[in-house]
Amino acid sequence: MMEYQRKGLSNETLKDLYRRLLWPRLIEEKMLVLLRQGRISKWFSGIGQEAISVGATAALQQEEWIFPLHRNLGVFTGRGMPLHQLFKQWQGAQDGYSKGRERSFHFGSADHHVCGMISHLGPQLTLANGAALAAKLKGAGKVALAFTGDGGTSEGDFHEALNVAAVWDLPVIFIIENNGYGLSTPVNEQYRCTQLADRGKGYGMESVTIDGNDILTVYDTIKGVRDYCLQHQKPYLVECMTFRMRGHEEASGTKYVPKELFETWAEKDPIKNYETWLLQEGVMGADETAHIRQSQQQQIEAELAMGFQSEPVQVSSEKELADVYAPHTVKYPLRQVQDTAARSLRFIDAISEALRQSMDWHTNLVLMGQDIAAYGGAFKITEGFVQQYGKERVRNTPLCESAIIGAALGLSLEGYKSMVEMQFADFVSVGFNQIVNNLAKIHYRWGQNADVVIRMPTGGGVGAGPFHSQSNEAWFVHTPGLKVVYPSTPEDAKGLLIAAINDPNPVIYFEHKALYRSISGPVPEAYYEVEIGKARQVKVGEELSIITYGAGVHWAEAFAAEHPEIDLDILDLRSLLPLDYDAIQASVQRTGKVLLLHEDTLVGGIGGELAAWIAEHCFEWLDAPVMRCASLDTPVPFHTELEQNFLAKSRLGEVVDRLLGY
CATH class of the missing domain: 3.40.50.920 (Rossmann fold)
Known part of the structure; x- marks a missing residue:
């Protein structure tokens, strides 16, 4: 039996952790029965790993954002999401969390501070940076926590996320669930370091490897790590060693796993061992554990009865199209200020003025990009901004476009606006996944806005060659959920940028480099918008x-x-x-x-x-x-x-x- 360390926890806390731990296990066991009966279509099992999700969630405050993955049912149940509503989601019902547009755990809920994942696993980590940055800017005394598997640590976003979190001193906790396999690829074919936690040292952050099947160790570690992150305003990497007792998904099977591993890890079952310890310590009696189990099983049946009551899907193309974008109305149209004072500005100065006025107008607007602070950006558009608005709101970034775009989306979760400057539009290709799969789809998937503007210095005619002169706007026009604007005059450059920043949807803002200093025209001094979508x-x-x-x-x-x-x-x-x-x-x-x-x-x-x-x-x-x-x-x-x-x-x-x- 596993050795547990009570560490001063009360009997009631120990019992509460037991209830939290047992609940997702019983739900999963029922889901596997329904899967065999053909009543649900797919399932990603976290059996054997519950202690990590449950312990980590219990250690956080309710309003701290969590970024879970497939096998983190304990996060959703730990945040109090009703089973009948979760079941509707898993069935693809229209009254589920994502209105039938997603299944499994590809959804989030702002009310529960749980951010929905995408199938590209690494990007979740970068969003956590944005949520942690928002907490830091607010002085809110909150952390963010993101999960990844051992396989996901090979993705570029993992490394970008850790680096940004370390460089920006963000209160974010990264948890690696090391269950030995990335689908069917064993860890000895995934990395060569002794422990994945060792990677934290390379980024200048503290890290630890713990027993992920020990609920008390997970709970105590994350509580302590949370305190560390808040006190020192720094990130922390936690590697939880565990094992999944089922396939990557049920259809995948487990034939690639040696039989003896199942036998070894069955002896380390997080629920069986914890229950045995509670009984031996006299914290609970057999009658009480049996009662809890029976009560939860009855609740499952009652919740499932409600979950099966969804009405058939009502298909409406109009509704589908309407939900691609968050609603927005222009409040400061150009026509209201066209008779006011105007003076001639260069194209580049109109963009700079739009940013300045937006920074004054929105105190929750954060600018991010390579060299945009003291240097003023490659084209000097933000020159002087850091002196006026400070380094917290005008942020130099490492060269990791994906992580910064992800952080921008994470800021949106906490009500911030952000502008990310691509040094050249050509460089956006290394942040492409975040834009087309995360920013563009998030409102349609679960109603979360992505209040992000990405500025794209674009175009040729300046002798800059094949990597600094491309016109790549067509890449994004094909992606529902994005808005794409491309001004040609200083007046429109200012108005469209202000409109883009005011819009709660992700906007890709193209600005032609050859026009920066070659084109001038009248620009009203007032704060105004040029409506997006109007020629x-x-x-x-x-x-x-x-x-x-x-x-x-x-x-x-x-x-x-x-x-x-x-x-x-x-x-x-x-x-x-x-x-x-x-x-x-x-x-x-x-x-x-x-x-x-x-x-x-x-x-x-x-x-x-x-x-x-x-x-x-x-x-x-x-x-x-x-x-x-x-x-x-x-x-x-x-x-x-x-x-x-x-x-x-x-x-x-x-x-x-x-x-x-x-």
Whole structure:
């Protein structure tokens, strides 16, 4: 039998831990019966690992965020989520936590301070950093706690999360559930360090390896670690040694596990051993443990009866589409301030002013990015900000885009807004998963907003080569849940950035580097928003429509000035997701001939989607095929002459002539 250390805990606390520990085990045993009966479709079992989830959850305060994974049922039950509601979730019922849009443990509940996981396991750890940062900024005296398995420690997000937590001195607890296998891959094929806790030393944080099957050790350790994190405002890594007695999921089986391991770990069962110890210590009697077991089994049956009462799913496309985004209404429209004082600003200065006014307006806004503090950012947009707003709100980051985007999402859980600056839009690829799988989907999945703006210095024309000049907006336009904006004027640059920061949804904000210091225009001094999803009519004409955005607007205007004999209609989309279809249709109706112009490469660019929509919805007004003018389908070359040939601008006149020839 395992040796338990009471450490001054009262009988009532010991009994409470027993009830908490037994409850998820009995639920799981019932779920496995229902699985065999075909009444549920899938199950990830945590049998044998319950002490970790239960002990850790019991050691925290109710309002401290927890970031669980598949095998952490004890977190959900420990936070008081009713079984009937959990069962509805596992069944994919519409009255479950995620309205039938998720199953298993891929959901969260802000009311219970539990954040839903995604299948890419590492990102959860980085979100915990954001929640811990929020607590630190508020002086709230709270920690955040995130789980990972031994397999997840090989993911980049694990290492990024630990590094950021250490560098920023965040009160966050990272728990590794080392159960010996990542699905079927044993630990001897996963890492070479003696213990995974040893990795903490490399990041400058304290760490410990404990017996994850000992409920009292887990509870006492996490309580102590929590106190340490709060007192020292530092992170801590805890490795819990354990074993899962079932497969990765039930369909996976366990044939890859040596039989003797099951025999060894069966002797270390966290519930059987704890119950035996309680009986031997006289804390509880056999009648009491039997009564608790019977009572919980009866409660399970009653809760399941409620859980099976869900109505059939009612399918509504309108409801599905409406829930992709958190609701938002523009409060400070541009039209209210257009008659107020305006002065000429460069494109880059309009962006900087938008950030300053937003920092003044939202005291809960945090700016993050590489070199944005004392250095002022690669393009000096945040120069002087750290002196005005302090290092807590203007934060230099390590070179780990995924971790910082995850931290931004974690800040949202606690009501903060954040702006993350990509040094170049090209670098966003290493944070792509967080954007398209975490930020974009979280509101649709369980109603949590992602109040994050990612600024993306983009585009060519500055001789920066293939890794600093890409136009990658099409990557994100394909992702429901994101908003994508791309201003072309200083007035819109300011208004769209303010609108993006005010919006509770994740916004990808593209800003063309070549426009920073080459374009100037009138910008109102007031605080205002340009509504996301509304295009701007640059020029009204009747002969040919050029529908474009970003630098393409200036190419089109220059072409119009050189060819006054052509009555061009120029539409600046400004927002790429959502698109202003009414403005697009109106332009098509005016001219009957449409040229779609963008700096992005041709294949897979947004021009293809626009052409398809126009052909499907505006065919009756077309007098010629919709044509596209885009950059070459090559990486962006470095040499100036090669780059000019690459850019769509070099072929604009040719495409206009072809279109006018119809």
